Amino acid sequence: MYLTKYEQEMAQGKYGPGLQKAINILIRYGKACGAERLVEITSAHVMPKEPPELLSQFTEGIEELPVTTTTHPLMSAFNPEKWEAMGIPADFAAAELAEHEERQKIHGDLGFIKCYSCLPMHLGNLPQKGDYISWIGSCAQILGNSLIGAKTNKDGTIVNLCSALTGRALYHGLLLDENRYAKVVIKLAEDIRLETDDDYGALGYYVGGHVIIGNVVFDGIPKSATFDQLKYLIAPVATSGSVHICHVTGITPEAPTVEAALGGKEPEDIVIVTRQDLEKTKNIFRYDPDQPVDLVIIGCPHVTVQEARRIAKILKDKKIAEGKRLWLGLSDATCTIVRAMGDAGIIEEAGGVFSNTCQATIPDSPLPENVQVVMTNSFKGAHYINSLQQGKVRVMISSLEECLKALNLQEAQVK
């Protein structure tokens, strides 16, 4: 593999033992994958769940990170500050807290931007089209590759960490233009109406499961689609299958036209999605209004300021019924804005709890004891909660509005 002089020196230990370990992992990985060289990245987004001992070995001698590096949410509903309010058992919390604090110290010293978000592009980490980056998290990866047009591979945690530390990524896979073109065109039948979040989510989840592998281009998504709608469309495509890049004609930077997204080649397949396909997809996690709901989870991907405002409008002067819970996943920075706007107060007053953690991997942390039925507006969330809980809870999907309604909102007492 070709290495620059600086990279060779790094590998020989000239810049300290941490960088030496990190670049040698990349070199060995690159040799096994057949990558011809390393490239410089402009941005990294990492999983703040490193074993503390490993983190301290790999950062030995490093004073500052070379590129803007943000942290993903903790891949657990466990929140170091909020676990009691969320009803998570104390013995579980004690074990997690010790490691969390060790990591926190190193992250702070080296300049990891502790945003704990799966939407780093909203938290000061916005690369440009064509940039090489190393991002973790299936949602951040597919949004970075698709919506921003920056180039990241779907690396695991160690290669991603080594990329953040060295500022280098392997030049292979999705970093190569020829691997970024769409192979399958997705068209919408005339009877399709895309209105609610779960309409967009059902479309993405159906396509991910149907196409299985390769990149896709959606043709016919309205130009007026909001960031939140695109987030619900694109995130589940990487959940139900192995689609890496999800171009959207007229919206994403590598897809001004269908032809451009296909790289001038003929599509391998054209899939026409019908209203019936979406109905069938929604039935996987069918909403039964007669089924009492114990916990509503919103925030997979993380809640945006705009979304929190929609939630606050519905919860204003209302109270969630006794025994039911509402968890909202969003970054602390977003929550600060939501609080400044007065919306966080309204949501908390009604009984909602904000957490900066990942709402799809809740099983990594025990759910409160009485929770048997979970409801969400997210197909990605529903997929993971369902598979990771292995049938211990029932998961249902509907729109944001229906999810909140299922909390049996009551008029709050007038003060």
Add this chain to the structure above:
Amino acid sequence: MQITGRVLDRGQGRVEGEAVVFEVPFSFIGDFDPASGKVSMSGHPLFGRSLKDKILVIPTSRGGTIAPYIAYYAKKNKVSPAAILCNIADTITLECALTIDIPILDNFTEDITKVLLTGDKLEINTDTGLVEVSR
């Protein structure tokens, strides 16, 4: 019997150990408990079997971004496997092997999950990719 594969990474070099053979894709996250080193795939015949110092033989993996860190915890607890042999190595399994510095080989001439049996004694030459099998 001898089989030959491609050495993706040699780890710390030549190893020998007992094979634990999975016929289904394996992931360090979900299928394995890094505290005890035991297989945690519920309902699987190998459930509860320790992978400590064993040679993991798998068709491929089911991914799991954070799997390299799980493998690291197993190494720290001294219950990690000694090598990984795959029919087709995926990038996450490669990352796991690199993280704990053990040999990883793939691309054998035969389906290793069929020709090898759990309990076979394997000796891996990490320079040539030659695996000596005795049972």
